[in-house]
Amino acid sequence: MIYRWLVLVFLLSNMGLGLFAQDSLVSIVAEKGDGIYSILRNQGINPTKYYAEFVSLNGENLKEGSQLIEGQSYIMPFAPDSVKELGTEIDLDEGTEYPIFGKELALVIPKSKRLNGTVYYLVSGHGGPDPGAIETLKGKTIAEDEYAYDVTLRLAKELLSHGAMVYIIVRDENDGIRDYEALEIDRDEVVYPHKKIPLGQLARLEQRVETVNKLYLKNVGKYQRLIVTHVDSRSKGQNIDVFFYYHEKSKNGRRLAESVHHTFKRKYKKYQPNREYTGTFSDRSSLYLVKNTLPAMVYIEIGNIKNQKDQRRILNPDNRQAMAKWISQGILDDREMEPSKPNPGLLTNTKFEGEQ
Numbered sequence: 001m002i003y004r005w006l007v008l009v010f011l012l013s014n015m016g017l018g019l020f021a022q023d024s025l026v027s028i029v030a031e032k033g034d035g036i037y038s039i040l041r042n043q044g045i046n047p048t049k050y051y052a053e054f055v056s057l058n059g060e061n062l063k064e065g066s067q068l069i070e071g072q073s074y075i076m077p078f079a080p081d082s083v084k085e086l087g088t089e090i091d092l093d094e095g096t097e098y099p100i101f102g103k104e105l106a107l108v109i110p111k112s113k114r115l116n117g118t119v120y121y122l123v124s125g126h127g128g129p130d131p132g133a134i135e136t137l138k139g140k141t142i143a144e145d146e147y148a149y150d151v152t153l154r155l156a157k158e159l160l161s162h163g164a165m166v167y168i169i170v171r172d173e174n175d176g177i178r179d180y181e182a183l184e185i186d187r188d189e190v191v192y193p194h195k196k197i198p199l200g201q202l203a204r205l206e207q208r209v210e211t212v213n214k215l216y217l218k219n220v221g222k223y224q225r226l227i228v229t230h231v232d233s234r235s236k237g238q239n240i241d242v243f244f245y246y247h248e249k250s251k252n253g254r255r256l257a258e259s260v261h262h263t264f265k266r267k268y269k270k271y272q273p274n275r276e277y278t279g280t281f282s283d284r285s286s287l288y289l290v291k292n293t294l295p296a297m298v299y300i301e302i303g304n305i306k307n308q309k310d311q312r313r314i315l316n317p318d319n320r321q322a323m324a325k326w327i328s329q330g331i332l333d334d335r336e337m338e339p340s341k342p343n344p345g346l347l348t349n350t351k352f353e354g355e356q
Contacts, residue, residue, distance in 0.1 A: 025057075026076045030068040039068065045079045053077040057111055060329050064270070075112060100168065101157055102176015108160045114332055115164035118223045121212050121295060122156055123169045124148040125230035127189035128197025130204065132231065133305050137182050137315065144231035144305045146175070146183035147314050151302060152229050153177045154324030162332065167192055169211055179317040205288045216294040223338065225256060226297035227327070228289055231314060232304045241279030242313075242323065245290060245299040248283040252296035255337065257281040260298060260330030267326050300327065 030039060036054055040047040055062065057075045068074065097106040124145065126132035131143035149170065154177055156166045172189045191197055191207055192215075198204055216224055244261050246253035261281040268277035281298075284290055290299055302323060303313050313319045 025078060027073045028076055029073050030070055032070050034068050034070070036066065036068065039074065040076075043076055044082045045076065046081065050077040050079055060111075060332060098157075098160070100171060100173060100176065101153055102178070105157070105177045108157055110163070111161040113163045115159060115162040115335060118164045118225070118335060119167070119215075119219050120156075120159050120164050120331075121167045121169055121215060121224070121226045122152045123208055123212070123226065123228045123289065124152040125228070127170045127172075128191075128204070129187055129199045130197075130201070131185055131187070135305050140182045141185060142182055142305070142315075143185045145189070146185060147305070147320070148229045148231050148302070149175065149189070150178055150183060150317075151320050151324055151327075152227075154321055155227065155229070155327050158324055158328035159331065162328075167215055169208060170197075181315040181317070202288075205292075209289065209292045213292075213294045223335070224295045225252075225331070225334075226293055226295040227331070228297065228299040230299070230301050232301045241277055242300065242302050243279040244281040245284035245287060245301075246281065246297065247290050248285045250296050252338075253298060254281075254283075256296060256331070256334045257298040259334035259337070260300070260327055263326050263330035263333065267322075 028039060036051060037047040040050055054077050061072050063069055095107045095109045098108060099106055125148045126145035131145050133144045135142050156168055159166050169192050170189055191211055212226060242264055244257040246257040258281050264279060265277050305314060
């Protein structure tokens with residue numbers, strides 16, 4: 001049996017994780033001229049029957065959503081009716097349930113092992129006594145912290161599906177992933193593992209920094225990254241794109257921010273070809289979390305909750321899912337550019353130099 005722990009969700013005594021039987025999937029390298037139909041057919045797999053499952057397993061490695069990349073490895077669907085013995089085996093379990101995602105969406109199906117050995121800390125903005133900016137939607141009050149949290153949960157699920165260890169730092173055990181527009185406001189979020197969030201802004205930020213840094217020191221020697229997700233609040237007339245911040249002295253943080261930014265540019269070009277993407281990635285070392293946390297990190301603003309155009313990106317659950325997938329794709333691309341043996345380095349001011 002394979003346990004893939006989401007270490008933050010619950011203590012062992014009340015985690016209630018579902019564990020499923022292990023399967024063996026296989027990986028095939030695409031050759032020049034291969035397409036999805038041909039690569040499936042060559043492995044004795046019915047391409048019509050298993051096309052959709054192949055795309056689901058390999059979506060991040062498909063050009064334009066359906067084209068194979070020469071030299072890229074692709075996971076073959078589990079096809080008990082295959083007429084051919086397949087190639088190199090990779091072990092993937094059938095899935096693990098994580099209650100923090102909600103009852104209906106608790107199951108995480110493994111897609112790959114591309115993030116094995118990595119650790120990600122996910123922090124959503126505000127929470128607890130501070131809901132962030134408040135706005136009215138169709139007569140209902142909405143708050144920015146709920147939407148930042150929903151995107152963060154969706155991102156966590158994506159990262160887990162590729163083998164990462166994930167700590168959700170700000171968490172709400174009652175609110176899983178929610179597939180509707182008006183997310184109900186509550187104030188029962190806590191900070192990992194179960195710390196009450198203080199009222200004062202500085203105290204809240206200090207609590208998050210302390211939590212992340214302690215976990216970072218515990219995991220020194222591993223590949224570690226921090227992703228902070230916020231919803232911006234500006235004037236109603238100010239339409240903004242998704243943009244990214246990093247620490248000015250962090251080479252790895254800059255590369256991470258640039259990788260996710262590049263993914264968004266690429267996706268906008270594909271899905272909104274008539275709309276220019278204006279989001280940027282830039283140094284913002286003055287932000288408290290950027291300045292004081294130890295892991296290389298990216299700080300993401302996903303839009304202006306008060307602007308009607310940005311609201312379409314923030315409120316629509318399909319758009320929140322798309323943002324999570326795009327962020328995760330940028331993270332995957334960044335990981336694969338990393339040297340195989342990261343050096344934890346020496347502690348310099350508030351940063352581990354080797355991690356930056």
